[in-house]
Each structure stands twice: as structure tokens, then as C-alpha cells.
Amino acid sequence: MKFWLGILIFLFSVGALAKIIVSSDPYPPIIYPKKGMPTGIVTDILPLILGKPASELTYRFSPWKRVLSDxxxxxxxxxxxxxxxxERSEFLVFTEPLxxxxxxxxxxxxxxxxKELIKRNQPIKDFRELGDLTFGQILGYAFxxxxxxxxxxPEVRKVEVVDMGQGVQMLASKRIDVFLAYDPVIEYYIGELKLNKDDFVVLGEANHxxxxxxxxxKKSSLVKELPEINRRISDLKLLQGSRK
Incomplete structure (x- = not known):
């Protein structure tokens, strides 16, 4: 009996070790927890590009700085x-764009x-025009x-926020003046927080x-699979048709 119990424990342990751990901060609609389950574009894409069943992927959501540290x-x-x-290249290898x-x-x-920048409604070519504003900063984000x-x-005024949701809340309550975000992410949180979308505007059409x-x-066994992962990304033509 003990022998078979030991075998079961060993098999369970091997199965657990075989799990691929995917980590992100909540970034809807791309990747986020919904009713305790991971969802979003990335959760649909990953099994396809990794060539593995979704059951082999375990998702972990944390503040972004912790994601990078992990x-x-x-x-x-x-x-x-x-x-x-x-900086990220020191400990990560990167896939092709998704x-x-x-x-x-x-x-x-x-x-x-x-007020004047909104009225002008032109692309901001010199960001020094924004020097008097306070920005929401998610630690670890790149821009x-x-x-x-x-x-x-260092002279740019920044206020730390934990994640995108808190950033939108702080923008709504005027604790920050500007928040930089992927459009569908901020629009998602405006809806989730039941805010009036008309209260917010993109500054100076400053889209890029x-x-x-x-x-x-670099410490993951997935590194050796990177060429095959990139081949699958190319085959799927993920970027086609995604332009707004």
C-alpha cells in the first residue's frame, strides 16, 4: 500500500513540475482573471504558440514588478x-510580436x-509640454x-499605482493628471468601475x-523551444488584421 501511495505521490509531483507557469499583472482584455479563471487574448493564444494543451499552463497574477522579479x-x-x-534582456528571451x-x-x-492641450487637439511632439502634470506610474512598466x-x-512628477485598475481610479479622482494606457485596457476599467467614459479623453491624439x-x-526549459514557438507565431499570422 505504501509502495503504491509513493508512486502516486511521485507521479503527482512530476505532473506538478511539468506545469508551465505563466505570469502577468491583470491587463484586460489581453490577460486577466475573471471569476477566478484566467481569460483574455493571451490565454487563447498561448496553447497554440507553445504547442501544449491549456491544462499544462498555470496562471499567476501579481503586480508587474513582482512578475519581472519572479x-x-x-x-x-x-x-x-x-x-x-x-534591462529585461538580461533575464528574458523574447518571442516574436503577438x-x-x-x-x-x-x-x-x-x-x-x-484644458489648452485638449482644445488644441494635435499630436504632442514635445513631451516637455507635459512637464507640469502628475503621471500615474506602474513600477516596472516600459513606455x-x-x-x-x-x-x-527624475524631475517628472510621478505617483506610484499598483496596477491599471488603480491608475484609472486615481485618474477619475484627480489624484493624477495623466495615465498612459493601451486603449482597450483603460476603456475596460472605465466600464468595470461604472465611470462616465465622456469624462475622459485622449490627450492631443497622442497615440503611438x-x-x-x-x-x-532564461532559467525556463521553454528557452530551447523558442525557435519552434516563433515558427508557430509566424504561421498563425497573429498581427494581421489587428491594426485599428
């Missing part, structure tokens, strides 16, 4: 979606600090070269396009 330690296998940065996204600067329409060069300056990838921990 990937660096190797306690998770794959994270994202995310942008490629030199998702095309429009990132925008969102403000409250009734914020007097941005691309153009806005990131401005945002990461980014391409999201997934990051694989």
Missing part, C-alpha cells in the same frame, strides 16, 4: 505581454491643467523610446503603436 529568479516560465528593453497595441495619454476632460525618455527623467511580445525566463 521571471528573473526563474520561478515562472513565461510573462507578458510586454515590450523589449535592454499583439499590436495603441498606447495613449489619458486625462480627465475637466482637468484645468490640460517605448519616445515617451519613455521623457517619463523616466507598440508591438507586444512574450518574455521567457
Amino acid at each position: 521571471a528573473e529568479k526563474g520561478s515562472v516560465d513565461i510573462i507578458g505581454p510586454l515590450l523589449i528593453t535592454p 499583439i499590436r497595441a495603441n498606447i495613449s495619454l489619458w486625462v480627465r476632460r475637466d482637468n484645468p491643467k490640460v 517605448g523610446e519616445d515617451f519613455g525618455a521623457f517619463f523616466n527623467k 503603436e507598440v508591438l507586444y511580445v512574450m518574455g521567457i525566463s
Whole structure:
């Protein structure tokens, strides 16, 4: 009896170890928990590009800074979606792009600090125009070269927020002036929080396009599968038809 119990425990342990751990912060509609279950675009895509049944994937949702830390330690296998940065390249390898996204600067329409910029309604070519505003900052997020060069300056005023949901709440309550977000994410939270969408506006039509990838921990066994993963991404033509 003890022998068979030991065998069952061993098989269970092997099965548990075989699980691929996927980690992200809540980022609806791309990847987020809904009624305790992971859902979103990424959860549909991952089994296809990894070539594994969905039952072999375990999802873990954490603040983004912790997601990055876990990937660096190797306690998770794959994270994202995310942008490629030199810092992340130290502990991650990256897939080919999966998702095309429009990132925008969102403000409250009734914020007097941005009244003239809203009225002008032109692309913001010099981010120094935003120097007097307070931005919501999710620790660990990257913003691309153009806005990131401005945002990461120490003199830019930033307020830390835990995640996208809290950022939208703080924007709604005027504790921050600007929040940078993928349009469907902020629109999702505006709806979930039952806020009036007309109270918010994209500042200066400051949309710019980014391409999201997934990051694989260099300590994960998935690293050796990266060429095959990228082949599947190419075969699926995921970016086709995703442009707004």
C-alpha cells in the first residue's frame, strides 16, 4: 500500500513540475482573471504558440514588478505581454510580436491643467509640454523610446499605482493628471468601475503603436523551444488584421 501511495505521490509531483507557469499583472482584455479563471487574448493564444494543451499552463497574477522579479529568479516560465528593453534582456528571451497595441495619454476632460492641450487637439511632439502634470506610474512598466525618455527623467512628477485598475481610479479622482494606457485596457476599467467614459479623453491624439511580445525566463526549459514557438507565431499570422 505504501509502495503504491509513493508512486502516486511521485507521479503527482512530476505532473506538478511539468506545469508551465505563466505570469502577468491583470491587463484586460489581453490577460486577466475573471471569476477566478484566467481569460483574455493571451490565454487563447498561448496553447497554440507553445504547442501544449491549456491544462499544462498555470496562471499567476501579481503586480508587474513582482512578475519581472519572479521571471528573473526563474520561478515562472513565461510573462507578458510586454515590450523589449535592454534591462529585461538580461533575464528574458523574447518571442516574436503577438499583439499590436495603441498606447495613449489619458486625462480627465475637466482637468484645468490640460484644458489648452485638449482644445488644441494635435499630436504632442514635445513631451516637455507635459512637464507640469502628475503621471500615474506602474513600477516596472516600459513606455517605448519616445515617451519613455521623457517619463523616466527624475524631475517628472510621478505617483506610484499598483496596477491599471488603480491608475484609472486615481485618474477619475484627480489624484493624477495623466495615465498612459493601451486603449482597450483603460476603456475596460472605465466600464468595470461604472465611470462616465465622456469624462475622459485622449490627450492631443497622442497615440503611438507598440508591438507586444512574450518574455521567457532564461532559467525556463521553454528557452530551447523558442525557435519552434516563433515558427508557430509566424504561421498563425497573429498581427494581421489587428491594426485599428
